[in-house]
Amino acid sequence: GREWHLVARPQGWPTADDFALREAPVSAPADGTVLVRNLHFSVDPYMRGRMNDVKSYTPPFQLDRPMEGGAVGEVVASAAEGVAVGDHVLHGLGWREYAEVDASAVVKVDPAVAPLSAYLGVLGMTGLTAYAGLLEVASFQPGDAVFVSGAAGAVGSQVGQIARLKGASRVIGSAGSDEKVRLLVEEYGFDAAFNYKNGPVAEQLREAAPDGIDVYFDNVGGEHLEAAISSLKVRGRVAICGMIAQYNATEPTPGPRNLALVIGKRLRLQGMLVGDHAALQPQFVEEVGGWLASGELKYAETAVEGIENGADAFLGLLRGENTGKMIVSLG
Numbered sequence: 058g059r060e061w062h063l064v065a066r067p068q069g070w071p072t073a074d075d076f077a078l079r080e081a082p083v084s085a086p087a088d089g090t091v092l093v094r095n096l097h098f099s100v101d102p103y104m105r106g107r108m109n110d111v112k113s114y115t116p117p118f119q120l121d122r123p124m125e126g127g128a129v130g131e132v133v134a135s136a137a138e139g140v141a142v143g144d145h146v147l148h149g150l151g152w153r154e155y156a157e158v159d160a161s162a163v164v165k166v167d168p169a170v171a172p173l174s175a176y177l178g179v180l181g182m183t184g185l186t187a188y189a190g191l192l193e194v195a196s197f198q199p200g201d202a203v204f205v206s207g208a209a210g211a212v213g214s215q216v217g218q219i220a221r222l223k224g225a226s227r228v229i230g231s232a233g234s235d236e237k238v239r240l241l242v243e244e245y246g247f248d249a250a251f252n253y254k255n256g257p258v259a260e261q262l263r264e265a266a267p268d269g270i271d272v273y274f275d276n277v278g279g280e281h282l283e284a285a286i287s288s289l290k291v292r293g294r295v296a297i298c299g300m301i302a303q304y305n306a307t308e309p310t311p312g313p314r315n316l317a318l319v320i321g322k323r324l325r326l327q328g329m330l331v332g333d334h335a336a337l338q339p340q341f342v343e344e345v346g347g348w349l350a351s352g353e354l355k356y357a358e359t360a361v362e363g364i365e366n367g368a369d370a371f372l373g374l375l376r377g378e379n380t381g382k383m384i385v386s387l388g
C-alpha cells in the first residue's frame with residue numbers, strides 16, 4: 058500500500074517537495090492488531106506543527122516515516138478479539154492506504170448512523186473541539202454575542218451554529234472569501250459575517266457587532282485576536298483554539314498591541330486542547346447527532362479524491378481551499 062512520508066522539515070510555508078508518496082509492504086496483522094483499509098483520512102492544521110522538530114503536545118513527525126492522523130476505514134484482517142473483518146473503525150494512522158492498528162486504539166463507528174467521513178469532522182475531533190471550546194472553555198451562556206474566526210472551516214462553522222442553537226444573542230463570523238461569507242449567513246444562520254481580506258478586521262468586526270461581543274472563539278490569532286480584544290465587553294471570554302495565521306511564520310509573531318485592555322475589561326483568555334475534553338464526548342455526540350438528524354445543524358466537507366493528492370489537500374487547507382472539514386477520500 059502507499060503511504061505519505063515527510064521527507065524534509067518545511068521552513069515557513071510547506072511545499073510539495075517536503076512530502077513523498079511511497080510504497081510499503083502490507084502484511085498479515087500481528088497478534089492483538091487489525092489491518093485496516095483506510096477509506097478517508099483527515100488533514101488538519103495542527104499537523105503543520107508536527108512537521109517542526111520541536112517539543113510540543115504532540116511529538117514531531119519523523120522524517121522518512123509515514124505521517125499520522127485521524128482516519129476511518131474497514132477492517133480487512135483481524136488478529137484481535139472483539140474487532141472483526143468488515144467492522145468500520147476510527148483510528149490514528151492516516152496518510153496511508155493500509156494501517157496495522159492496535160485493536161485497543163480503534164473505535165468502532167457505524168456507517169448507518171452517519172457517513173464515515175463525518176467521524177473525522179462534524180461528529181469527530183473538530184466537532185468536539187467546537188462543542189467543548191464554546192461550552193466549557195469559553196463558558197458560553199445564552200444571550201452571549203459570539204464571534205468566531207475561521208468560521209467557514211470545520212471547527213468554526215460548528216462553533217457558530219452551536220452558539221445559535223444554544224441561544225446566542227448574536228453570532229458573527231469571519232472567513233477568507235465572499236462565497237464563504239455568504240454561506241455563513243445564508244446556510245448556517247450567522248447574524249453577520251465578513252471577509253477578513255476585504256479590510257481591517259477591527260473595523261469590520263465593529264460594524265458587524267456594534268454592541269460588542271461576549272465570547273471570541275479564536276482559530277486564527279494575529280490581527281483577529283487584537284480586533285476581538287477591542288470588541289470584547291467587560292468579563293468577556295476567549296477560547297484560544299488555534300492561531301493558523303502564524304503556523305507558517307519563520308519569526309516569533311508580535312502579540313496583540315492592545316493586550317492591556319484585558320485588565321480593565323477583566324477578560325479571560327484560555328487556551329485549549331481537545332484531548333482534555335474527552336469526558337464530554339457522549340454528550341457531544343448525543344446533542345450534535347440530534348441537531349444533524351433534525352437538520353438544525355449543517356456541515357460541509359471538502360473531499361479530495363485519491364491518496365496521491367494527500368499532500369496537496371494539506372497544502373490547500375493552509376491556503377483556505379476547504380469549506381468545512383478537509384478530507385482525503387481513498388475511494
Ligand code: NDP
Binds near residue numbers: 212297383
Ligand atoms: P479549518 O477547516 O478551519 O481549515 C483551516 C482554515 O483556516 C482555512 O480553510 C482558511 O480559511 C483559514 N486560514 C488559513 N490561513 C489563514 C489566515 N492567515 N488567517 C485567517 N484564516 C486563515 O481547520 P480546522 O477547523 O480543522 O481548525 C481550525 C483551527 O482550530 C486551527 O487553528 C486549528 O489549529 C485549531 N484546532 C485546535 C484544536 C485544539 O485542540 N486546540 C483542535 C482542532 C483544531 P479562510 O478561507 O477563511 O482563510
